[in-house]
Amino acid sequence: MNQSGPAGQHTVRRHNSALVLNTIATADGLSRASVAARTGLTKATVSSLVDRMITAGLVVDGGPEHRVGRGRRGTALSLSPTGPHGLGVEIGVDTLSCALVDLTGRVRVSWTLEVEPRGRTVEEGLSQVADLVGLAQAEAARLGVSVGGVGVAVPGLVESSTGLLRSAPNLGWRDVPLHTELRARTGVTDRPLLVGNEANLAGLAELWFGGREDRRDFVHVSGEIGIGAGLVVSGELFPGVRGFGGEIGHLSVDPAGPPCSCGGRGCLERLAGRAAVLAAAGVPAEPEGGGGDGMADLLGRLRDHDAAALTAVTDAGRWLGIAMADVINLVDIPTVVLGGTYARLEPWLRSTLLAELDRRVVSSGWAPIAVEPSVLGSRAAVQGAAGWVVRGILDDPEPFLVGPPT
Amino acid sequence: MNQSGPAGQHTVRRHNSALVLNTIATADGLSRASVAARTGLTKATVSSLVDRMITAGLVVDGGPEHRVGRGRRGTALSLSPTGPHGLGVEIGVDTLSCALVDLTGRVRVSWTLEVEPRGRTVEEGLSQVADLVGLAQAEAARLGVSVGGVGVAVPGLVESSTGLLRSAPNLGWRDVPLHTELRARTGVTDRPLLVGNEANLAGLAELWFGGREDRRDFVHVSGEIGIGAGLVVSGELFPGVRGFGGEIGHLSVDPAGPPCSCGGRGCLERLAGRAAVLAAAGVPAEPEGGGGDGMADLLGRLRDHDAAALTAVTDAGRWLGIAMADVINLVDIPTVVLGGTYARLEPWLRSTLLAELDRRVVSSGWAPIAVEPSVLGSRAAVQGAAGWVVRGILDDPEPFLVGPPT
Structure with missing residues (x-):
């Protein structure tokens, strides 16, 4: 029996939401009952969470469960391909790229702009990034999906605690408060905006999407x-x-x-x-x-x-x-x-x-x-940046769930 | 309420024993009530575990609690300096060392033998190690303490899953099943016998004993x-x-x-x-x-x-x-x-x-x-090897506890 107050209940709910969504993500096509069995949560808790996830567009209820064995079949849950997308941007030395990736990891949009190598001022670079984010957001709207957050990959040393770009020698940039600047310039203030090193994000992309x-x-x-x-x-x-x-x-x-x-x-x-x-x-x-x-x-x-x-x-x-x-x-x-x-x-x-x-x-x-x-080649970093946002949603879906918890 | 069967109860007891002993190790001089407050366990559970730890010689009850504030004082618990000791051995290139370290991390015995650099056959080396372990066990007996296990540091690549020494170029040893061989030659079969790389153990010694x-x-x-x-x-x-x-x-x-x-x-x-x-x-x-x-x-x-x-x-x-x-x-x-x-x-x-x-x-x-x-200098590896045994006792004391769990 949970005896803790509202703060404790909130923490438990966040934990349970993540557990349920990750279970659905890992094994496509489970029923609510199967999710309950795998997570150890009650069927009532799972049903309530799943209903909120369906309403929020994170999960779809797509037909009979892919299950072998006897008993009444439930319906099959999976991540929604029209749920919030991760928008990844890569500031390369001679390219600027973006990608929209859905919750299942599928790449919906992938653009690369060739830009003048080096010689961009920080001002020019940030302005280009903001424009590209704007274009990609418009494309997401055209596709009828929301953008759940923006991940930015840069070829330099990013202080993980602050999002400060300390040094990007191949861009000639030093001490750029990328996180703060991009929040202001893109208008992305109510969703995650993450800044990371491109080689680290490429490694994560290989983990998540390398097959x-x-x-x-x-x-x-x-x-x-x-x-x-x-x-x-x-x-x-x-x-x-x-x-x-x-x-x-x-x-x-x-x-x-x-x-x-x-x-x-x-x-x-x-x-x-x-x-x-x-x-x-x-x-x-x-x-x-x-x-x-x-x-x-x-x-x-x-x-x-x-x-x-x-x-x-x-x-x-x-x-x-x-x-x-x-x-x-x-x-x-x-x-x-x-x-x-x-x-x-x-x-x-x-x-x-x-x-x-x-x-x-x-x-x-x-x-x-x-x-x-x-297998991802030069697309790895931008997919990793987008995947970082998606991973963040799967690991903490509660902010995306609408309607009162029941 | 714990509904699980004996296996589950056993796991919980192991976890609780480790939690209580580590709490006593981290903050010397706590009372049973203070340990209960810090761990979230009931006073009855803590008292029962502490009594078994005192009987087993892991913990001593040494006088009034070092606590500031009102209320009746409990008695102060601390790790026993006469509890089981860790015996560390280092097979160096031109030395053979051993150390006995008590549960509090204090070095009781520290011996170094200079040996002919290189040229030792595996047979000669293992025989020397077994003799030194025997001498150190006798010294422990003379001091009236038991040896809780043996840790061995070697200047080579040790497969962590098997205790197989793959290669020690500076000894000229290859593919020596050190773990098995030393178990057989030292007669240490009922307590942990651990084999690890000397540089790794020196790093751990610096963490544990570097002050x-x-x-x-x-x-x-x-x-x-x-x-x-x-x-x-x-x-x-x-x-x-x-x-x-x-x-x-x-x-x-x-x-x-x-x-x-x-x-x-x-x-x-x-x-x-x-x-x-x-x-x-x-x-x-x-x-x-x-x-x-x-x-x-x-x-x-x-x-x-x-x-x-x-x-x-x-x-x-x-x-x-x-x-x-x-x-x-x-x-x-x-x-x-x-x-x-x-x-x-x-x-x-x-x-x-x-x-x-x-x-x-x-x-x-x-x-x-x-x-x-x-601060440890060339003594780090052998102290790390002994400390590895001590750390193992603190992290899983249950095998050392005698008497029926109540």
């Missing part, structure tokens, strides 16, 4: 102009104590190597980032006539067995292997997922990468390491 | 002949997915550098391990006449401002700084604790280490990094 439910421990490498990592351990992101972890782009793979914009020398990003690979391969980073980022050109040369292109990419695989050996020696993780640009380059950089892992990881003799390309 | 209760996030560097790290996040060890993490000795700080026994090149251990530092300083690693490990000689030279010694140690600080910058860029942790040999060298290697952190850690501009010497 591998058995894969709970991996490091996802985002290889773009910058290089970052999202470390996922036991199905949870490990972002470091203050949120500044995963900066593998600045692991020193050649301490006496070329200077890096971060102040260090021989950082991975400087030797194996997209700009370094394109330069080594002799591919112009910004092709004449605009359009594309040089990657299509590089991939064409690789398929044509161009010697300079092959050397550039196998060298990148070697540097990446040295860095990933450090990561695995430090945190002992069984799987490396190659994301972003690296997902497309994987066939050519795989062998040198594996050779360095094999040589340098002290446990490689008996603890095998899998290297796999991401 | 800094506010320090919950740090990386502890064990600088001995090998170099390892124990990563502590939110007051818990992060040993990697399979227990093979923390191998910072094999971070590549100079990928084209000298070959390492692990198969890699330019590993930290090869450039900044004890042997490398002594060699660079011109100190014989094994002084003629035996005794000592060359460290006393090195420290003397440093105090005398010997140029070669100073260069050797400042260079080691630089390599260590490059490696620790990688660690912090990857896992974002605010404090580096220098342990083992490095604790003694800290005054001389501090400045080059800090310079590399400052230059290479991308968040160093606003997220300061503290570098501190360990």
Whole structure:
């Protein structure tokens, strides 16, 4: 018997709402009775919560339960594809992207704008983001769905406690109060607005949408102009104590190597980032006539067995292997997922990468390491940003439930 | 009301025993009533558990409660200094150590034997360990205390699920079923026998016995002949997915550098391990006449401002700084604790280490990094091994409680 007062009851209700919604999310097509059996809640409590979720558009009651066995069948519950959507935005170095993702994880809208690489002032960048959020909100309205919150991925160090962007060297931005600024400029003030590091969100996207439910421990490498990592351990992101972890782009793979914009020398990003690979391969980073980022050109040369292109990419695989050996020696993780640009380059950089892992990881003799390309590629961060909002709704649906609790 | 059967009751009792004992451990001098108030258990349940803990010798009832305020005073409970002790053993590269630690964390016995570095066969090593455990058990009996279990620290990769030592390159041991072998050779079959990596256990010792209760996030560097790290996040060890993490000795700080026994090149251990530092300083690693490990000689030279010694140690600080910058860029942790040999060298290697952190850690501009010497030094691993047993008793005292539960 719950003896606590209103505050306690409220906490219990929030907990129960999340439990019921997550149960429906995990096993599509359960009846109210099956949800009660799985959660240990009474049928009356589950029915009341489910009714409120249906009214709020989070859940649909879609027909006979998909259940085997005897007894009267209930009706089958599932997450509503027309419920609140997560709106993800990614501020890339040379792109600006957004995605609308429904509660089931399906991507409804996915836009990418090519923008002038670098040189954007903070003012211009924030203004572009606000405009894109406005466009996406209009598109959501056209689709007849609401936006449950906005997640923003940035290629920089975000203080997790404040949403302050401390530093994004590849944008040239420092100490930007992104959370506050974007709240003001987008008008999103009554729903969550979340700001996070793009490599961390790409790692979460790989966890949520990568199609591998058995894969709970991996490091996802985002290889773009910058290089970052999202470390996922036991199905949870490990972002470091203050949120500044995963900066593998600045692991020193050649301490006496070329200077890096971060102040260090021989950082991975400087030797194996997209700009370094394109330069080594002799591919112009910004092709004449605009359009594309040089990657299509590089991939064409690789398929044509161009010697300079092959050397550039196998060298990148070697540097990446040295860095990933450090990561695995430090945190002992069984799987490396190659994301972003690296997902497309994987066939050519795989062998040198594996050779360095094999040589340098002290446990490689008996603890095998899998290297796999991401299926999401360069879309991972923006989907992770949108998914972060969706995950927030599933984990705390109470603010979205209308009508009095009964 | 607890409606569950015997299994459920047993689980609840184990949970409650641990809760009560940990409460007594955390705040010395509480009364039974105060323990009841802090845990939310009834006074009757607490009294019954405490009586069994007193009978079992885990707790003593030591006089009036240290409490401020009105009302009748209870009597003050505390962990018994004569309760079961943890016996820790460390198999070092050139030492064999043991320690007996009581429930309060006090070190009662601390022995170190110098042994022939390397070249011990597995058979010889295990036999020495068994003899030392026997000696320590006899000493415990002489002190009138029981041994609650044995923890063993080894300088190698231990599979956490099995207690199998996969590889200890500095001992030259591979695939030794340490857990099974030591159970058989020591006769410790009815109490816990735990096997773990020395750097991980040194990190835990720093957490438990380092005298800094506010320090919950740090990386502890064990600088001995090998170099390892124990990563502590939110007051818990992060040993990697399979227990093979923390191998910072094999971070590549100079990928084209000298070959390492692990198969890699330019590993930290090869450039900044004890042997490398002594060699660079011109100190014989094994002084003629035996005794000592060359460290006393090195420290003397440093105090005398010997140029070669100073260069050797400042260079080691630089390599260590490059490696620790990688660690912090990857896992974002605010404090580096220098342990083992490095604790003694800290005054001389501090400045080059800090310079590399400052230059290479991308968040160093606003997220300061503290570098501190360990107070435990080279005793950390063996104390951690003993503390592991003690922690196990505090977290699950039920097997030590005698008499029928009432």
